Amino acid sequence: xSWACCVIAGGALRGVxxxxxxxxxxxxxxxxxxxxxxVDHGRDAxxxxxxxxxxxxxxxxxxxxGAGNADDAIEGVxxxxxxxDADPGKDGRVGVPIRRAVxxxxxxxxxxxxxxxxxxxxxxxxxxxxxxxWLFPADEEERKEARAQPxxxxxxxxxxxxxxxxxxxxxxxxxxxxxxxxxxxxxGPEDAAAYARASAWLxxxxxxxxxxxxxxxxxxxxxxxxxxxxxxxxxCGFHEYDEVTAxxxxxxxxxTPIHRWRSGxxx
Numbered sequence: 001x002s003w004a005c006c007v008i009a010g011g012a013l014r015g016v017x018x019x020x021x022x023x024x025x026x027x028x029x030x031x032x033x034x035x036x037x038x039v040d041h042g043r044d045a046x047x048x049x050x051x052x053x054x055x056x057x058x059x060x061x062x063x064x065x066g067a068g069n070a071d072d073a074i075e076g077v078x079x080x081x082x083x084x085d086a087d088p089g090k091d092g093r094v095g096v097p098i099r100r101a102v103x104x105x106x107x108x109x110x111x112x113x114x115x116x117x118x119x120x121x122x123x124x125x126x127x128x129x130x131x132x133x134w135l136f137p138a139d140e141e142e143r144k145e146a147r148a149q150p151x152x153x154x155x156x157x158x159x160x161x162x163x164x165x166x167x168x169x170x171x172x173x174x175x176x177x178x179x180x181x182x183x184x185x186x187x188g189p190e191d192a193a194a195y196a197r198a199s200a201w202l203x204x205x206x207x208x209x210x211x212x213x214x215x216x217x218x219x220x221x222x223x224x225x226x227x228x229x230x231x232x233x234x235x236c237g238f239h240e241y242d243e244v245t246a247x248x249x250x251x252x253x254x255x256t257p258i259h260r261w262r263s264g265x266x267x
Contacts, residue, residue, distance in 0.1 A: 099254045099256065100256070102258065103127070103261070104239075104241060104257055106129075106135065106153070120265075121163075128173070130175055130176075131179050133145070133179045135164060172205075177194070177237075177239075187238050190238075192235060195210055202255075208251055210247055210248075210251045217230050230246050245259065
């Protein structure tokens, strides 16, 4: 089949704060980039201060963190390392990536991120279908664009945003949509290079490249319609949850894609 997909250069990396993920802490702690000595990837101090705040609800609680807390840590998770003393991306053997949860929805995770065990969250990857600037708008124009999205990004818990910012600074977050993508409404314009960028991100962390092979999906997909849906999704740069889940699971068995967190999931 023929596919009409466009290619435009990617947007700038942004980060705004620091969230302490150490299991040793009794409570999560939040500090600004200046306090942490980190790099804000082009954001000024005012942006960092506006995002980093003690854990709590959003502006009106609509997108606040869900019930539960991070103290329900899974014990004995293979390869888990405290944030204070180890690289969270290795399992003790040089160059060997660990098993990780890959959360694929920012809005779904924002609603119950506090219920995810700390060990799971510490090593998790975030592969969001949004733009980075929807979570971290720099000016009124970007805030207006973020408010127009159904994800209710402008109401997200500041503690959750600080967590995303810290993991973004560690290279553990990927936003599928470029900040300069002319997106107005679902499903938005096509971007043929979107999943090549996502694949490069995962390879940089030591994982296998994404299976962006039409013939492989034709042979191994769950029927012709399923294969065609996965191929269309990655060819056009969309972020349909079922198709993203299938793609990640088929690409590397060490990655566990999660749309909505449920207690009892072991990663």
